[in-house]
Amino acid sequence: xxTVSTRGTNLPRMGxxxxxxxxxxxxxxAGTCTRADLARKTGLSAQTVTNAVxxxxxxxxxxxxxxxxxxxAGRPGTTLDIVPDSRFxxxxxxxxxxxxxxxxxxxxxxxxxxxxxxxxxxxxxxxxEVVVREIDAVLDGAAVERDRVLGVGLATPGxxxxxxxxxxxxxxxxxxxxxxxxxxxxxxxxxxxxxxxDVLAVAAAILWFPASGRPTDAAVVYAGTxxxxxxxxxxxxxxxxxxxxxxAGHVSVGRAFGRCACGREGCLGGVLSANAILANAVERGxxxxxxxxDAGASETVRADRAVDGLRALAEAxxxxxxxxxxxxxxALGSALTTVCELLxxxxxxxxxxxxxxxxPWLEPGLRSVLDAYPMPGHHxxxxxxxxxxxxxxxxGAACLMLDDALTPRPTGLLLRV
Amino acid sequence: xxTVSTRGTNLPRMGxxxxxxxxxxxxxxAGTCTRADLARKTGLSAQTVTNAVxxxxxxxxxxxxxxxxxxxAGRPGTTLDIVPDSRFxxxxxxxxxxxxxxxxxxxxxxxxxxxxxxxxxxxxxxxxEVVVREIDAVLDGAAVERDRVLGVGLATPGxxxxxxxxxxxxxxxxxxxxxxxxxxxxxxxxxxxxxxxDVLAVAAAILWFPASGRPTDAAVVYAGTxxxxxxxxxxxxxxxxxxxxxxAGHVSVGRAFGRCACGREGCLGGVLSANAILANAVERGxxxxxxxxDAGASETVRADRAVDGLRALAEAxxxxxxxxxxxxxxALGSALTTVCELLxxxxxxxxxxxxxxxxPWLEPGLRSVLDAYPMPGHHxxxxxxxxxxxxxxxxGAACLMLDDALTPRPTGLLLRV
Numbered sequence: 001x002x003t004v005s006t007r008g009t010n011l012p013r014m015g016x017x018x019x020x021x022x023x024x025x026x027x028x029x030a031g032t033c034t035r036a037d038l039a040r041k042t043g044l045s046a047q048t049v050t051n052a053v054x055x056x057x058x059x060x061x062x063x064x065x066x067x068x069x070x071x072x073a074g075r076p077g078t079t080l081d082i083v084p085d086s087r088f089x090x091x092x093x094x095x096x097x098x099x100x101x102x103x104x105x106x107x108x109x110x111x112x113x114x115x116x117x118x119x120x121x122x123x124x125x126x127x128x129e130v131v132v133r134e135i136d137a138v139l140d141g142a143a144v145e146r147d148r149v150l151g152v153g154l155a156t157p158g159x160x161x162x163x164x165x166x167x168x169x170x171x172x173x174x175x176x177x178x179x180x181x182x183x184x185x186x187x188x189x190x191x192x193x194x195x196x197x198d199v200l201a202v203a204a205a206i207l208w209f210p211a212s213g214r215p216t217d218a219a220v221v222y223a224g225t226x227x228x229x230x231x232x233x234x235x236x237x238x239x240x241x242x243x244x245x246x247x248a249g250h251v252s253v254g255r256a257f258g259r260c261a262c263g264r265e266g267c268l269g270g271v272l273s274a275n276a277i278l279a280n281a282v283e284r285g286x287x288x289x290x291x292x293x294d295a296g297a298s299e300t301v302r303a304d305r306a307v308d309g310l311r312a313l314a315e316a317x318x319x320x321x322x323x324x325x326x327x328x329x330x331a332l333g334s335a336l337t338t339v340c341e342l343l344x345x346x347x348x349x350x351x352x353x354x355x356x357x358x359x360p361w362l363e364p365g366l367r368s369v370l371d372a373y374p375m376p377g378h379h380x381x382x383x384x385x386x387x388x389x390x391x392x393x394x395x396g397a398a399c400l401m402l403d404d405a406l407t408p409r410p411t412g413l414l415l416r417v
Numbered sequence: 418x419x420t421v422s423t424r425g426t427n428l429p430r431m432g433x434x435x436x437x438x439x440x441x442x443x444x445x446x447a448g449t450c451t452r453a454d455l456a457r458k459t460g461l462s463a464q465t466v467t468n469a470v471x472x473x474x475x476x477x478x479x480x481x482x483x484x485x486x487x488x489x490a491g492r493p494g495t496t497l498d499i500v501p502d503s504r505f506x507x508x509x510x511x512x513x514x515x516x517x518x519x520x521x522x523x524x525x526x527x528x529x530x531x532x533x534x535x536x537x538x539x540x541x542x543x544x545x546e547v548v549v550r551e552i553d554a555v556l557d558g559a560a561v562e563r564d565r566v567l568g569v570g571l572a573t574p575g576x577x578x579x580x581x582x583x584x585x586x587x588x589x590x591x592x593x594x595x596x597x598x599x600x601x602x603x604x605x606x607x608x609x610x611x612x613x614x615d616v617l618a619v620a621a622a623i624l625w626f627p628a629s630g631r632p633t634d635a636a637v638v639y640a641g642t643x644x645x646x647x648x649x650x651x652x653x654x655x656x657x658x659x660x661x662x663x664x665a666g667h668v669s670v671g672r673a674f675g676r677c678a679c680g681r682e683g684c685l686g687g688v689l690s691a692n693a694i695l696a697n698a699v700e701r702g703x704x705x706x707x708x709x710x711d712a713g714a715s716e717t718v719r720a721d722r723a724v725d726g727l728r729a730l731a732e733a734x735x736x737x738x739x740x741x742x743x744x745x746x747x748a749l750g751s752a753l754t755t756v757c758e759l760l761x762x763x764x765x766x767x768x769x770x771x772x773x774x775x776x777p778w779l780e781p782g783l784r785s786v787l788d789a790y791p792m793p794g795h796h797x798x799x800x801x802x803x804x805x806x807x808x809x810x811x812x813g814a815a816c817l818m819l820d821d822a823l824t825p826r827p828t829g830l831l832l833r834v
Contacts, residue, residue: 159793168795217658229759233655240650240761241634242794247758252669254681264671339759341664342646344657376576377659378585 019052020406023082026062027107028210031081038080053080060086061106082107088144089405090135090152090191091398093198093391094118094127094181096172096225096300097353100391101134103142104398106406108208110390112142120298124167124179131181132188150405151192152185153397155201157226162243165195172225172300196400198393199228199246202351203237204403205396206386213384218347219339221248221332222393223354225300227272229336233343249273251339253331268335271328274303274354280328281310286320288313304353311357322361329362333369337381346379351386352393436469437823440499443479444524445627448498455497470497477503478523499524505561506822507552507569507608508815510615510808511535511544511598513589513642513717514770517808518551520559521815523823525625527807529559537715541584541596548598549605567822568609569602570814572618574643579660582612589642589717611821616645616663618813619768620654623803625816630801635764636756638665638749639810640771642717644689646753650760666690668756670748685752688745691720691771697745698727703737705730721770728774739778746779750786757790757798766801768809 025041026033033041039049056062064078084107093100096118103112114134119126135152157170165182167173186193196204199222206212206220220230229248231238238245249269250262257280260267270276281288288309292302313321336348348370350359363383370381386392442458443450450458456466473479481495501524510517513535520529531551536543552569574587582599584590603610613621616639623629623637637647646665648655655662666686667679674697677684687693695709705726709719730738753765765787767776780800787798803809 159795161794168793231760233650233657234653236651238650238655238760240794241763242761242796244792244794245759245761247761247793250671250755251759252671252683252755254667254669266669338667338669342662342668342756343648343655344659344662344664346658375661376585376664377578377657377661378576379659 019055022049022052023056023061023406026056026080027082029080030210031065031079033080034077035080036077084109085144085148087148087150087402087405088142089150089398089401090138091155091201091394091396091401092131092135092152092185093155093201093394093397094131095157095198095393096170097304099127099130099134100394101131101138102390102394102398103138103144104395104402106402108399108402110395111144112138113390113394114138114141115391121175124173124176124181128179128181128184128188131185135185135189135191146191149191151194151401152189153201153399153401153404154181154185154193154195155198155393155397155400156181156195158197158199158228158247159242159244160195160197162195162239165193167195192401194401194404196397197228197230197244197246198222198224199230200237200239200243201393201396201400202349202386203230203232203396204399205392206349206384207232207235207237208396208399208403212349212386215347215349215384217343217345218349218384219336219343219345221272221336221348221350221352221355222246223272223274223332223350223352225274225303227269229268229339231339231343231345232347233345248335248339251335254334254338255331257327257331268332271331271335272354274307275299277310277328277354277358278303278306281306281321281324284320284324286310286313286318286324307354307357314358314361325358325361326365326368329365329367330369331365332362333366333373336366337369337373340373340381341376344375344377345381346375347382347384349384349386436472439466439469440473440478440823443473443497444499446497447627448482448496450497451494452497453494501526502561502565504565504567504822505559506567506815506818507555508572508618508811508813508818509548509552509569509602510572510618510811510814511548512574512615512810513587514721516544516547516551517811518548518555519807519811519815520555520561521812521819523819525816525819527812528561529555530807530811531555531558532808538592541590541593541598545596545598545601545605548602552602552606552608563608566608568611568818569606570618570816570818570821571598571602571610571612572615572810572814572817573598573612575614575616575645575664576659576661577612577614579612579656582610584612609818611818613814613817614645614647614661614663615639615641615810616647617654617656617660618810618817619766619803620647620649620813621816621820622809622813623766623801624649624652624654625813625820629766629803632764632766632801634760634762635766635801636753636760636762638689638753638765638767638769638772639663640689640691640749640767640769642691642720644686644693646685646756648756648760648762649764650762665752665756668752671751671755672748674744674748685749688748688752689771691724692716694727694745694771694775695720695723698723698738698741701737701741703727703730703735703741724771724774731775731778742775742778743782743785746782746784747786748782749779750783750790753783754786754790754798757787758793761792761794762798763792763796764799764801766803768803 084105087106159168167179182195203220216235218232228246230246256265260270292306501522504523576585584596599612620637633652635649645663647663673682677687709723
């Protein structure tokens with residue numbers, strides 16, 4: 001990941017692979033790890049652990065506590081834990097409907113959240129203003145000194161040019177073309193900034209939080225204005241050759257189900273995006289109210305209202321809505337079995353504003369297909385919820401920034417040997 | 418990869434990450450690298466390079482040569498190269514039609530090849546006999562001492578249980594259930610043995626040979642008795658949670674095109690496998706001759722004859738065959754665009770016995786779809802051939818064995834720090 005910084009380093013660099021590996025082990029140990037535990041977990045020597053922990057203590061990133069062990073469990077030890085407010089990261093999720101900004105501390109807790117509507121004009125300049133204003137407001141509101149902020153993670157719809165930090169031409173942000181969002185945010189906030197795709201930010205959140213069970217091979221679905229599937233394979237996020245992995249609009253659901261813009265029937269994008277749900281519900285004669293078909297509102301707003309309308313009808317027990325959403329969930333399941341089979345995944349993590357509101361009615365159909373599918377490796381396909389607090393794409397964007405600064409990655413290791 | 422060895426180590430272990438990284442750099446340098454070049458390429462210190470190269474020279478794996486540089490290009494240097502016949506690996510490709518065994522030297526050259534028909538009975542015991550007999554014959558014929566053989570790589574159709582070395586229940590080997598092929602071959606040959614899926618062996622071959630251009634993000638198609646797509650992502654083979662990644666039979670080609678056993682139209686398995694090509698050609702009224710429809714022959718044999726028949730008709734300029742194969746290639750292209758988009762791949766590598774014979778007539782249709790597809794990252798989709806000599810799945814199986822013994826992998830690095 002290319003991170004752009006516009007200032008001198010306000011932090012000592014984290015000291016390479018060993019130190020980052022230790023910091024991650026301390027975080028995941030959640031206050032229970034002794035130095036001996038860390039040596040065992042990381043495979044580092046006792047001396048290396050002692051030296052690296054000393055540097056982490058000096059930098060104020062970790063703290064230690066003397067604890068008595070259970071009677072008979074040996075001599076007392078000193079456990080280590082993260083100092084949550086020693087460092088922070090900002091996460092921004094920009095989508096056609098809203099700008100969401102979160103502040104995460106070093107332990108991954110959401111310290112502050114702000115949401116603002118994305119300007120109706122869709123002009124990149126107007127959206128950029130909102131992003132920068134909301135970042136400032138979050139930092140000012142939380143009274144966090146900027147020199148404790150590792151940086152800003154930006155999550156946007158794709159496609160992007162990850163190396164150059166550009167948002168290229170997202171289908172639902174029609175006036176955006178090659179927008180240098182990363183560098184503009186870095187310049188205006190003075191903070192190191194990185195840019196990634198929204199669905200990959202969600203995947204980063206899932207890998208960051210131990211509560212997710214940290215699946216190694218998973219399909220992370222993001223259903224919102226569009227539909228994306230981010231892949232986690234062998235514990236890593238699949239990014240692809242240009243950072244644009246995750247485009248799943250044309251994965252087939254295996255049967256006719258709503259017409260896609262590409263002209264084919266049965267594309268996932270014609271089934272699970274908010275716009276597709278609106279169109280398919282209308283076709284089935286489901287009455288979503290005037291708001292969803294109001295010609296004065298934008299397509300994004302109408303689709304969003306349609307999702308709210310469907311949820312209200314489902315809660316009220318409308319007899320047409322439950323079968324429609326069951327069928328929609330089953331279609332998602334069909335698309336996912338193809339993906340899980342191709343990549344031998346065992347976990348599915350649905351997320352996004354459509355899933356957040358309609359999940360209880362989509363999930364039975366999804367599970368019915370996944371449970372019945374004979375995977376080649378004879379393992380089941382499980383459905384996990386997203387973990388962690390708050391809006392998952394924005395949280396994930398902040399996780400990407402924490403990750404960039406802190407997490408061990410073997411890539412490039414040779415250069416440091 | 419779990420490798421089973423039935424004997425004491427006949428080789429010093431390769432000395433970990435640094436030494437393996439150097440060996441790979443020397444191999445890829447093909448006799449042009451000096452110690453200084455190696456230090457620069459690997460990021461290792463000059464002292465580390467000197468020490469590791471000394472161990473490689475002592476083990477007889479590399480050799481050095483004094484060379485004069487071009488006038489004015491500085492002082493003369495000593496270049497290093499692999500000693501090809503210092504070590505070997507056996508690769509076996511077992512499929513429903515044939516058992517192919519190759520012997521590869523340390524430079525990746527095919528030293529010997531043998532092919533035998535897979536016994537008609539399909540009994541695992543009979544096939545195992547053939548595998549062991551052919552391995553012995555290859556080693557005896559090449560007069561290679563067994564203590565120079567790193568081991569045997571086995572490539573079979575999936576699904577497999579990679580950790581336990583079992584072939585589970587391949588759809589085209591109907592009498593096979595949980596066959597302990599890896600351990601049986603290890604026991605009978607006395608050689609370390611590993612088991613992997615055929616399409617992943619092909620992917621390994623593509624990553625091993627520099628002539629392939631070593632794509633980092635690629636879809637490797639294997640079209641034979643079935644159809645598989647192995648994924649290379651970020652330079653690594655995607656294996657999945659149980660080692661069964663690559664099952665692509667139900668990836669959609671986006672339109673009705675031959676019925677799949679799953680009941681749907683438009684599955685890739687209903688388009689590109691040898692059986693599917695036979696069925697679809699017959700449906701279009703193409704006359705493949707009596708051999709392809711001979712009820713006395715097995716399905717595998719008939720399908721194989723059908724591919725030969727189509728090739729003969731295509732070469733003779735049959736007016737129905739060229740459009741049929743163009744359409745089949747285009748359907749493969751459609752399936753691949755979905756996969757390439759989801760994983761942001763930029764390279765497609767078709768292979769396998771169907772492609773080897775029909776590729777010249779399938780490729781125009783394939784390319785027409787790939788060339789027209791707007792990838793999100795705005796990069797083209799290129800079509801590569803497989804590199805290296807000989808039968809690619811068997812060669813790839815040998816590469817997996819070489820890889821297991823020699824190639825640097827950061828996984829597990831922490832345990833060695």
